[in-house]
Amino acid sequence: MSGYYCFYYFFFNLEGNYKNTNTLKKLLLGLLLAIPVFANAQSHNEVGIMGGVSNYYGDLQDKWFPGSGKTYNPLGGLVYKFFITPRFGIRTGVSLTSLTAADSLSDILVNQKRNLRFSTNLFEFHTGFELNLFAVDLDRVKVSPYIFGGVAVIYSNPYTDGLNGEKEYLRPLSTEGQGLPNYPDRKNYHLANFSFPIGGGMKFFVGQTFMICTEMGFRYCATDYLDDVSTSYVNLDTLFAYKGQKAVDLAFRGDEVKGFAESGSNYPNYKFQRGDNKKNDWYWFGNISVSIYFDAFGNFKNYVQTHCPNVFKRGW
Numbered sequence: 001m002s003g004y005y006c007f008y009y010f011f012f013n014l015e016g017n018y019k020n021t022n023t024l025k026k027l028l029l030g031l032l033l034a035i036p037v038f039a040n041a042q043s044h045n046e047v048g049i050m051g052g053v054s055n056y057y058g059d060l061q062d063k064w065f066p067g068s069g070k071t072y073n074p075l076g077g078l079v080y081k082f083f084i085t086p087r088f089g090i091r092t093g094v095s096l097t098s099l100t101a102a103d104s105l106s107d108i109l110v111n112q113k114r115n116l117r118f119s120t121n122l123f124e125f126h127t128g129f130e131l132n133l134f135a136v137d138l139d140r141v142k143v144s145p146y147i148f149g150g151v152a153v154i155y156s157n158p159y160t161d162g163l164n165g166e167k168e169y170l171r172p173l174s175t176e177g178q179g180l181p182n183y184p185d186r187k188n189y190h191l192a193n194f195s196f197p198i199g200g201g202m203k204f205f206v207g208q209t210f211m212i213c214t215e216m217g218f219r220y221c222a223t224d225y226l227d228d229v230s231t232s233y234v235n236l237d238t239l240f241a242y243k244g245q246k247a248v249d250l251a252f253r254g255d256e257v258k259g260f261a262e263s264g265s266n267y268p269n270y271k272f273q274r275g276d277n278k279k280n281d282w283y284w285f286g287n288i289s290v291s292i293y294f295d296a297f298g299n300f301k302n303y304v305q306t307h308c309p310n311v312f313k314r315g316w
Contacts, residue, residue, distance in 0.1 A: 042137060044295050046081040046211050050093070052287025059229040059275040060101035060116060064284070068105050073098045077124075079289050086135035091148060092127040099156070099283055101227060114274070115253040118158045118170065118227045122283070124219075126152035126197055138293070142205040149198045152219065157191050158228040163249055170228035173243050175251035176274060177234035180242050189225040195283075196220045211291040218284045226283070229275035233268045 054075045057064050061071060077095030084090070102117035128150015134141040162168040171191070177183035199217030206212055224230040233252065240248050251274075252267050268274070 042086060044083050044086075044137065044293060046079075046083070046089075046291040046293055048079055048211070048289050048291025049077070050079050050095070050213075050215075050287045050289035051076045052215075052285060054097040054099065054122075054283060054285050056099040056101055056226065056281065056283045058101070058224070058227050058279075058281035060103060060106075060111070060118060060227050062106070062108065066105065070105060071099075071101050073100065075285060075287065077287075079291065081130060081291070083130075083132075083136075086137040086140055087132045089130045089132075090127070091130045091150070093125075095124045095126070095285065097122050097124075097285070099226065113254045113257060115257050116160075116227075116229060117253075118160050118229075120156040120158045120226065122226075123155045124152050124195070125154075126150055126195075128197060132203070136203060136205055136211075138205075138208060138295075143203070145200065145202050146213075147200040148215075148217070150196070152195045152197055153192065154195050154219075154221070155192050156226055158226065160228075160250060162246070168246070168250060170250065173247035173250060174239070175228060175247060176231055177239065180234070180238065182238050182242075183234060186231070189223060189230075194222040196222075199285075205293065209293060211289075211293050213289045213291070214287075215289065216284070216286050219282060221281045221283070224275070224277055224280045226281040227275075231273075231275055231277040232271045233274050235270040236267045 052075055053072045055061075055065070055072055075095055075097035077093055079091065079093035081089050081091040098119060098121050100117075100119040103111040103113075103115050104117065106112055128148055130146055130148040132144045132146045134144035136142070136144045157169060157171065159167055159169045171178075171189065174180055174188075177186045179188040180186070197217050197219050199215060201213050201215030201217075203211055203213040236248060239251060248267070
């Protein structure tokens, strides 16, 4: 019995193992019918590097593209794409960048008085789909716009500068009462989270070797704590009792603003708004990638020998 029919026999004889067998059969039948289409499609691979800039959107920055250049940071990464057809492909990659923002750069007066700031290194592993509007291929279209979407795993650990300029990680300070017994509804946030990339770009097939892509991608995060700011202040005495003076000093930094004493302000009362917990944080990438194009797995060496400039052929 061929592999195709073994697959068919195995799945279509699972009566009683699923509550909705008919629906499952229809789904599997569609996948089986699609196998010959994908198998006969002209597939190719793209492997390359990417670089660009990143920025953040959240409680400490309410503009997607702020006029100040102080919150734009460089990014770099690796990308791999497998195109099942000249139009549709699967993409994956890793990226490393940093995010930063400060209330002192805000146009909102109440944020300036809050005077918080943060930075974080951010590592991202993403996977998803990419759809070319035109069928980009060695023997077809050489330029095409494209869109993409997917899911990513990210790691970040927000920090700020202490009163003496030292680096202080914010999560252990529980600046909004996270993890304190007095606030059982406020759990410690995770440093590893999910984000959901979506965006688009333009790709250019240069000669027979290189694929150059210019891309803009936005990432919605499954957390509101990229910046350590989300909800309301907690009681000053409680925070001091459990976490010490450092936590109090960095949970509200309005006293560092010139004219603070004259304004009659002090540490905000318990439950006074510190952030907006109805909106999660975002970040975005604007980047250019340069990739090497080659056909399906197994013939990379042959492809280099027949399509690439002489500099790539040496040593094969």
